[in-house]
Amino acid sequence: MTITLQHYLVLSLVLFTIGTIGVVVRRNALIIFMSIELMLNAVNITFLAFSRWLGLADGQMIVFFVLAVAAAEAAVGLGIVIAVFRNKATVYVDDLRLLKG
Amino acid sequence: MMPTDWSIVLNLSLPWIVVFAAATVTLLASASARLRTSPLVALTALAGIITAFVLSWQQWISGSGPIIATLAFDRLSSFGWLLILGIAALTILMSFSYLQDRHAGHPEYYALLLFSAIGMGVLISGYDLITIFIGLETMSVAIYALAGFFRERPQGNEAALKYFLTGAFASAFLLFGIAFLFGTTGTTDVGMIAAQQNQVLSSDLRSSFLFGLAMLVIGFGFKVAAVPFHAWAPDVYDGAPTPITAFMATAVKVAAFIAFLRIASAVLVLTGVLWEHLAWGLAVATMLVGNLAAIAQDNIKRMLAYSSIAHAGYLLVAFTALAQDPTGLSRGILFYLVAYLLMTLGAFAVVTATQETGEAADINLLAGLSKRRPWAAAMLALFLFSLTGFPPTIGFFGKYYLFLGTVKAGFIWLVVIALLNSAISAYYYLRPIVVMYFHEPRETEEKHALPLASPLVAVIAITAISVFLFGLLPTNLLAIVEHSVMAFLQ
Numbered sequence: 001m002t003i004t005l006q007h008y009l010v011l012s013l014v015l016f017t018i019g020t021i022g023v024v025v026r027r028n029a030l031i032i033f034m035s036i037e038l039m040l041n042a043v044n045i046t047f048l049a050f051s052r053w054l055g056l057a058d059g060q061m062i063v064f065f066v067l068a069v070a071a072a073e074a075a076v077g078l079g080i081v082i083a084v085f086r087n088k089a090t091v092y093v094d095d096l097r098l099l100k101g
Numbered sequence: 102m103m104p105t106d107w108s109i110v111l112n113l114s115l116p117w118i119v120v121f122a123a124a125t126v127t128l129l130a131s132a133s134a135r136l137r138t139s140p141l142v143a144l145t146a147l148a149g150i151i152t153a154f155v156l157s158w159q160q161w162i163s164g165s166g167p168i169i170a171t172l173a174f175d176r177l178s179s180f181g182w183l184l185i186l187g188i189a190a191l192t193i194l195m196s197f198s199y200l201q202d203r204h205a206g207h208p209e210y211y212a213l214l215l216f217s218a219i220g221m222g223v224l225i226s227g228y229d230l231i232t233i234f235i236g237l238e239t240m241s242v243a244i245y246a247l248a249g250f251f252r253e254r255p256q257g258n259e260a261a262l263k264y265f266l267t268g269a270f271a272s273a274f275l276l277f278g279i280a281f282l283f284g285t286t287g288t289t290d291v292g293m294i295a296a297q298q299n300q301v302l303s304s305d306l307r308s309s310f311l312f313g314l315a316m317l318v319i320g321f322g323f324k325v326a327a328v329p330f331h332a333w334a335p336d337v338y339d340g341a342p343t344p345i346t347a348f349m350a351t352a353v354k355v356a357a358f359i360a361f362l363r364i365a366s367a368v369l370v371l372t373g374v375l376w377e378h379l380a381w382g383l384a385v386a387t388m389l390v391g392n393l394a395a396i397a398q399d400n401i402k403r404m405l406a407y408s409s410i411a412h413a414g415y416l417l418v419a420f421t422a423l424a425q426d427p428t429g430l431s432r433g434i435l436f437y438l439v440a441y442l443l444m445t446l447g448a449f450a451v452v453t454a455t456q457e458t459g460e461a462a463d464i465n466l467l468a469g470l471s472k473r474r475p476w477a478a479a480m481l482a483l484f485l486f487s488l489t490g491f492p493p494t495i496g497f498f499g500k501y502y503l504f505l506g507t508v509k510a511g512f513i514w515l516v517v518i519a520l521l522n523s524a525i526s527a528y529y530y531l532r533p534i535v536v537m538y539f540h541e542p543r544e545t546e547e548k549h550a551l552p553l554a555s556p557l558v559a560v561i562a563i564t565a566i567s568v569f570l571f572g573l574l575p576t577n578l579l580a581i582v583e584h585s586v587m588a589f590l591q
Contacts (some may be wrong), residue, residue: 032266033266039273043276050283050523054287056287058289064229069235073238073269073272080258081262096263098340098497099260
């Protein structure tokens, strides 16, 4: 059996969906963040699969941009999680309910 | 592809380089203990912004530049960048006394503000989906940090975490959309996607292409806080430092909407009735939820957050009709953005003034403001009247041009719904005015407040004069806006 574009797309859709469900269902800020990273990596698989299918190197270059942005986001995001943990000693988003209207 | 002439790129992006240099100098100043609390830092940031403002003003006057590589240096870019620089300058003025009152003169604050402004410039000029994504992230990552800048404040932490998680979630959707557009057209260039669109839409890639577009709209929907992607906005606007809330409510919306305008008028409108139905639904939901939820708010920052959601809804009304009359409606959208940013910045500046050295923003704290600070109260009343859309303020003409264009394009019922929403909005916009002028202050309130810091007064004065002046003479601004949109549509 040869692996075609469809296989990769299905894989990335499945990973993206798992990530989305993780963000919606889980309450631990770190797990939510991991789920977002899973979504971003699912996107990377899509880019690579399309890049290979189209025979263009653009998609592979874009993946590096995505990785760099994800790293920057991780730095700031984990910093915010640490600030929250210092104040509240929790990383569960349900415990954060000061802001309500 | 033509080889890129980098000297032209360097020349055209000089305003960004100036801002970047100012941000770097500001950041370096944080290493010195003496400079950390010095007003010189804010002045450096301000000087960078003003230099960049003059440079881009010259660029605007010299007309539309070319699209080079992935950036469009047209008049729309220069105009949007002028708006962003103006907002950044006013935010710095607003922040100066805010930070001093809280004994926090951190240079990082100004550096992050400038970095975020550069991201917005890239977002506005981006003519390639990946460049737009990079600009969006540069803007957002800096603002995540700014929202939680006072890291000892639990409310600030909470706001930053919520903004970060929803923002990163949204950018994953945006990126997934870009991946599918890339896959179906083989390019991420906005112009080339538009050129191939009709061919793709009639091939068997149609559903993948539309899926990509839908994901792209979801990503932008989060950034401009359109319903149903708005849930983060009230919490984040409430918990962030007030000048940063003002920056988020104005600059982020302006940048995201101008980038969205570029994409919508090139790509989305070609899907015809599909886009019209989607935008119709988004616009109506955003207006209704924004306005109805704003009524229930007792916190003025949350109220303004829902009001900014409602205003995003009014803008989406014009996006619905964009295919029928691109020039007229782009003009209306841009004019409305100017009106919206002036009155919102002004309102937040007065809120900053009433917060004194605290953080509370309860609406009842405004009681007796007309006696304590008669000028601030009068100006807040002006901004709130303008947000409602009373003549002769800029808010009235903003809505007038926006809705007139939409009616001409044939969307009469949509405009009727929008006008009914404006009527609802009068209820919650007038409530702070009633509280300010007719409610007695509590005993503990001091009768005479200290004079306001002069930078803050300057912000209130600049925005109030603009709101009033452009309300009396809207045609001058309209002409500028018209020149800005002409080039990018050709």
